Amino acid sequence: MIQLYIPLNFLGVIYREIKQALIDMGNMFGILSKNKEVEDIQDAKALQLHNPALGPNVVFNDVYFSYESNRAILKGVSFEIKAGTTTAVVGHSGSGKSTLSRLLFRFYDIQSGKITIDGQDISQYQQSSLRKLIGIVPQDTVLFNDTIGYNITYGKPGASQEEVEMAARTAHIHDFIISLPDGYKTAVGERGLKLSGGEKQRVAIARTLLKNPALVIFDEATSALDSKTENAIQSEIDKLTVNRTSLVIAHRLSTVIHAEQILVMDDGKIVERGTHEELIQLQGKYAEIWHLQQKEAKDEEVN
């Protein structure tokens, strides 16, 4: 009886861990449980990149999308991210920015239009090959209930401790980790040490640096940061996106100044596009938000 009990109990633990990991993955990308699985077409092939070291060329071509049939979220969105460059997306809350990243990761299929990577329609290729290419730093990182080391290594299973520490150093989280009583073996997540939003995001950055993906999606946290933390996060974003195809969903415009292209979204459409200088000259929506945020930053300095 005892012999039978132990393996069953063990299986129960494994089952719970797997279930928890799936929940964590779902949470990681802000996906609700009612999300319908997308499926590979029959005989789907793996996506191939023209130049993996530079990253792929990404195109959204007249994309329409809604989560629920009666409410359109993206209404004819078209843009191109040239290989190895950064495109930033800004706009009011709810305008559809994070939806772009979920669609690029193919968590949902679009209603019409096309999303291509190096000319290959992502709906026609293996999801696994698509997701292998992409590293995503989500807005609210949910950590696995495991050690902080595991949470970073997850980006590259089998990575050496040196590689993990190098990524953690670049993400400015190594010193914090070694100050913890159990260092890299410290348990985190719901059942362990609770980390701040900024610390969790740095773990996600370290994980992504370790994965070294061809395409990076960075969904900046909405939470207010002091200007010191903001500058630190900025330098981490720069390290993550340099010479790589990147999509940065930004809430603070200071994050996007150096992006090769900035898209301004409003109500599911791109209403302005260009570089920071071009958009300031345009004196439209972007310039309005920029001046507002500059004023807020000055007020913060005074107080």
Ligand code: ATP
């Ligand atoms: P924020 O700046 O607040 O992160 P956002 O511009 O990234 O906002 P999205 O997350 O893309 O906005 O959401 C766009 C719209 O889609 C919102 O109105 C949101 O309520 C809706 N939405 C997002 N996820 C779902 C979902 N899983 N099911 C139904 N509606 C959703």
